[in-house]
Amino acid sequence: MRDVRDALMVARNSDGKLIRRPLSPHLQVYRWPISMAMSIAHRVTGVGLGIGALLLTWWLVAAAVSDDAFDSVQWFLATPIGLLLLFGWTLALFFHFFSGIRHLVWDAGFGFEKPWYDRSAWAVVIATGAATLLLWIVGLAVW
Amino acid sequence: MSGTSKTPKVGIMRSPLGRARGLGSAKAGAAHWWAQRLTALALLPLTLWFLCAAVRLIGATRDDVVSWMAGPLPLVLMIALVIATFHHLQLGLQVVIEDYVENDALRVGGVLLVKAIAVLLALACIVSALRLGL
Numbered sequence: 050m051r052d053v054r055d056a057l058m059v060a061r062n063s064d065g066k067l068i069r070r071p072l073s074p075h076l077q078v079y080r081w082p083i084s085m086a087m088s089i090a091h092r093v094t095g096v097g098l099g100i101g102a103l104l105l106t107w108w109l110v111a112a113a114v115s116d117d118a119f120d121s122v123q124w125f126l127a128t129p130i131g132l133l134l135l136f137g138w139t140l141a142l143f144f145h146f147f148s149g150i151r152h153l154v155w156d157a158g159f160g161f162e163k164p165w166y167d168r169s170a171w172a173v174v175i176a177t178g179a180a181t182l183l184l185w186i187v188g189l190a191v192w
Numbered sequence: 193m194s195g196t197s198k199t200p201k202v203g204i205m206r207s208p209l210g211r212a213r214g215l216g217s218a219k220a221g222a223a224h225w226w227a228q229r230l231t232a233l234a235l236l237p238l239t240l241w242f243l244c245a246a247v248r249l250i251g252a253t254r255d256d257v258v259s260w261m262a263g264p265l266p267l268v269l270m271i272a273l274v275i276a277t278f279h280h281l282q283l284g285l286q287v288v289i290e291d292y293v294e295n296d297a298l299r300v301g302g303v304l305l306v307k308a309i310a311v312l313l314a315l316a317c318i319v320s321a322l323r324l325g326l
Contacts, residue, residue: 095284112257113320119254
């Protein structure tokens with residue numbers, strides 16, 4: 050026992066064994082409801098899109114600077130790493146786009162009923178997958 | 193207001209709860225919230241436009257980009273997209289930093305750094321777009 054407060058944390062489990070009580074529930078003991086995953090994913094994709102903004106900046110600045118600079122961006126984006134970055138970017142963009150619409154609907158004062166919560170979350174997931182797939186099918190066909 | 197009075201005036205206008213917590217008001221929270229929603233709304237059509245343009249520019253040469261950007265609509269929309277994107281981005285990153293960084297100096301410093309970088313990147317994009325399109 051490192052602290053006198055630990056005395057309050059001692060308990061017995063159903064086998065009669067002494068155990069340390071868990072603290073208040075943290076992330077790892079929650080069942081993951083879809084609404085929680087959506088909220089976290091909205092923030093994560095938002096931060097990730099910051100990296101996408103760096104990519105856009107590089108592309109625009111290179112196009113304005115010289116042929117060599119522009120060629121190197123276009124070359125990088127066609128490498129496996131570049132394609133992976135672009136794929137992640139479109140996925141994050143579509144997710145943040147559709148999830149953002151869900152947030153704007155809440156901000157307008159609608160959609161707070163529980164069934165709508167879950168259904169709109171799955172709609173965002175499906176729309177994100179479909180839009181990303183469609184964009185890449187069209188993109189690869191054009192390329 | 194003469195400065196000679198020794199009566200402390202700070203905190204008199206605060207609610208008891210506000211005084212106990214000592215955190216002050218939310219300051220510019222409403223303006224921040226509104227700006228984030230406004231840029232989000234603007235980005236809905238701008239993003240769709242950008243994705244259509246990006247697909248058409250797949251495999252483009254630099255000359256293709258120049259001739260595309262020379263039209264008045266792409267130039268204006270690209271600059272609008274850049275402004276809305278970086279404004280929305282720095283507002284969002286500010287919230288993330290404020291949520292997770294407890295140290296005052298790191299938090300304020302981090303927010304200021306993010307804002308400075310966002311402004312500089314946005315300016316780099318705008319200048320580049322103007323050089324391409326004008």
